[in-house]
Amino acid sequence: MLPHGGNLADARRRYGDLDWIDLSAGLSPYAYPVPPLAGDAWQRLPEADPLLTAAASRYYGAPALLPVAGTQAAIRALPRLFAPCRVLVASPTYGEHAHGWQLAGHRVETVSFAGFEGALGRADIAIICNPNNPTGERTRREALLAWADALAARGGVLVVDEAFADVDPAQSVADCSARPGLIVLRSVGKFFGLAGLRLGFVAASPALLARLAAEIGPWTVSGPAQAIGRAALADTGWQQAMRARLTADGERLHALLARHGCATNGSALFAWWPQADPACLHAHFARHGLWLRLFDNAARGLRCGLPPDETAWQRLTHALASYEATP
Structure with missing residues (x-):
């Protein structure tokens, strides 16, 4: 089968049982609240x-x-x-x-x-x-x-x-x-x-x-x-509020990556950017417990989804800064 995001089992096999944050699938981190179901x-x-x-x-x-x-x-x-x-x-x-x-x-x-x-x-x-x-x-x-x-x-x-x-x-x-x-x-x-x-x-x-x-x-x-x-x-009210939230988070993600030299494209739900050696940067994020989507084919680069909370945002920021500082 073709490789896809969301494959945390692969991350654990390769890098260990870290405190993983999965940013690989480009999904909203805010799930719709599931209502009670009829029996x-x-x-x-x-x-x-x-x-x-x-x-x-x-x-x-x-x-x-x-x-x-x-x-x-x-x-x-x-x-x-x-x-x-x-x-x-x-x-x-x-x-x-x-x-x-x-x-x-x-x-x-x-x-x-x-x-x-x-x-x-x-x-x-x-x-x-x-x-x-x-x-x-x-x-x-x-x-x-x-x-x-x-x-x-x-x-x-x-x-x-x-x-x-x-x-x-x-x-x-x-x-x-x-x-x-x-x-x-x-x-x-x-x-x-x-x-x-x-x-x-x-x-x-x-x-x-x-x-x-x-x-x-x-x-x-x-x-x-x-x-x-x-x-x-x-649920139109939830949809309207979520569009605003995801738009703001998407702008924040693209701006964060731009500050660290990543020229991104993508959407509100994910950022993608070309990378000369995407496997190296992908491995760096993985060692920080951040699982991104690696593309090493025609779309040679990385895709990063939205962090789910402020702790995840800070971990992503730290990983980007530490990669820049690597000699």
């Missing part, structure tokens, strides 16, 4: 909950949605809906996109974000993250919709992964996802700090969602996940 949430088979879909439709502005066990489930299932074809992926990005389409027998080409528009003419399916993970590139809503229309005109599809779009959703295209040629992926785990819930949504035309539901099969999202997701997606 039958654990006892019944999880029938599809129309109230969950309605809450998600209001939150994302999407006309039609399919709940899935995290967007990763959709990333693996979507390629199986299409006959082998030419797939274009804006890169560097979340590695499971290219990997999933390759596993399903498609011919995958990766191209830079700058070269993505120029390469669309040779693709049947095109995939882009907005904002991008891990580098933070952003693509204008108008451009995404124009590309989707161009692909749809020849029977193609644009897949837009908006897993990190919740803090600043202005450029989201989920509201247009019922049109031909557009599929939008949304994640509950990132913004709501509930990665263990394994809940996400696919927004697309009803016909495509019906095919995807048949491909994934029944009971894909647990009863507890549906109940918690329904509460989180409907």
Whole structure:
């Protein structure tokens, strides 16, 4: 399997049982407060909950949605809906996109974000993250919709992964996802700090969602996940306060790293910066009990999520200062 963040077991195996702070996954450190659950949430088979879909439709502005066990489930299932074809992926990005389409027998080409528009003419399916993970590139809503229309005109599809779009959703295209040629992926785990819930949504035309539901099969999202997701997606007061908090924390993180010479990009939830020798700096943070995400491929650099409390902020500050001081 491809490497991912959140792998503290690897950190412990390599560096010992330290007082670890996991900054590797780019998730909000402030989890939505899980409400009490009805007893039958654990006892019944999880029938599809129309109230969950309605809450998600209001939150994302999407006309039609399919709940899935995290967007990763959709990333693996979507390629199986299409006959082998030419797939274009804006890169560097979340590695499971290219990997999933390759596993399903498609011919995958990766191209830079700058070269993505120029390469669309040779693709049947095109995939882009907005904002991008891990580098933070952003693509204008108008451009995404124009590309989707161009692909749809020849029977193609644009897949837009908006897993990190919740803090600043202005450029989201989920509201247009019922049109031909557009599929939008949304994640509950990132913004709501509930990665263990394994809940996400696919927004697309009803016909495509019906095919995807048949491909994934029944009971894909647990009863507890549906109940918690329904509460989180409907809690507009919590969402508004959390956007403000995460925006402020994101600005603080980027400013801290900039003071120590890291030219960052990213989002409110994470900072990413290129590094000549990212493994060396990654190991330095690890020795301080800070687990960051190492990228030593096309996105050669480090990604750092938000510290969860003031103690973690101070530990990150100290680790940065001690690295600068190392002869």
